[in-house]
Structure formats: C-alpha cells, structure tokens
Amino acid sequence: MELTTPTLETLFDQLGLDSDQASIDAFVASHQLPEGVKLSEADFWTQSQGHFLKEELREDAEWAPIVDELNTLLHASR
Template sequence: MMLLATQTLATLFAQLGLENDELSIKRFIHQHKIEASVLLFEAPFWNKSQALFLKESIYEDADWAEVIDHLDTMLR
C-alpha cells in the first residue's frame, strides 16, 4: 500500500537541510529572490545536492513538485 504524503514548506526545507521553523522559512524567502528568467534549481544560493533534488523533483513530477512550485512562486 502506498501512502500519499502531502509535503509542506517545512518538510521541503528539512529535506533540503535548511532550518524549517516558520521564522527561518520566512527569513530565507525574504533574503533570497530569483529573477524571472532563472529556473528555481539554477538559483545561486543552492548547493549542488539541493539543486539536483529540486531539479529531479520538478522533472519527475515527484511528491515534492507542488510545494516546490509554491516555493518558486514565493521567491519571485
């Protein structure tokens, strides 16, 4: 049986190895912005493993895709 997990910003930040409490997430979003022409995973503030995780999750339309899209919107 496969369980469908609804991912949240907090679980995404934890997956990326970032502090994932509400204040830390708000601070991260406030401090990091992406130009419209830059793909989320190409942003200069990700390390290689974070960028790869984001890229693969988006292209595979993984469980994470919806919350990654939400983060992408918040960073613009």
C-alpha cells in the same frame, strides 16, 4: 510506507535548512530570484539541493507541488 504529505516545512528539512516559519520567511525575503532564473539553478543552492529540486519538478514527483510553491515564493515581486 510514509504517508506524510510534503509541506514547505518538510521541504526545508529535506534541503537541510531551518524549517520553522520565521526561518522560512527570512529565507524567502533574502533569496528573491529575478525573472528568468530557474529555482534549481539559483546560486545559493548546493549542487545536491539544486539537483533535488530539478528532479522533483521534472518527474512531477510527490514534492513537486511544494517545490513549485517555493519557486513562486522566491519569484514574487516585493
């Protein structure tokens, strides 16, 4: 039984992305989404990444709070 609480770093690991803070910051800076584009439907995800994000939010699963945090970061006005 895994007792690790998901974090932004472990979400990036789960998505197969570099998960150090500098890589996360760079990803967020270069992947801002316009209002109205759902996180899971962004064109930079693979089909499986988008499906994972959508399902975690839909099911309000363990990853949902972190997926929501990523959604907020990618929709932030800069």
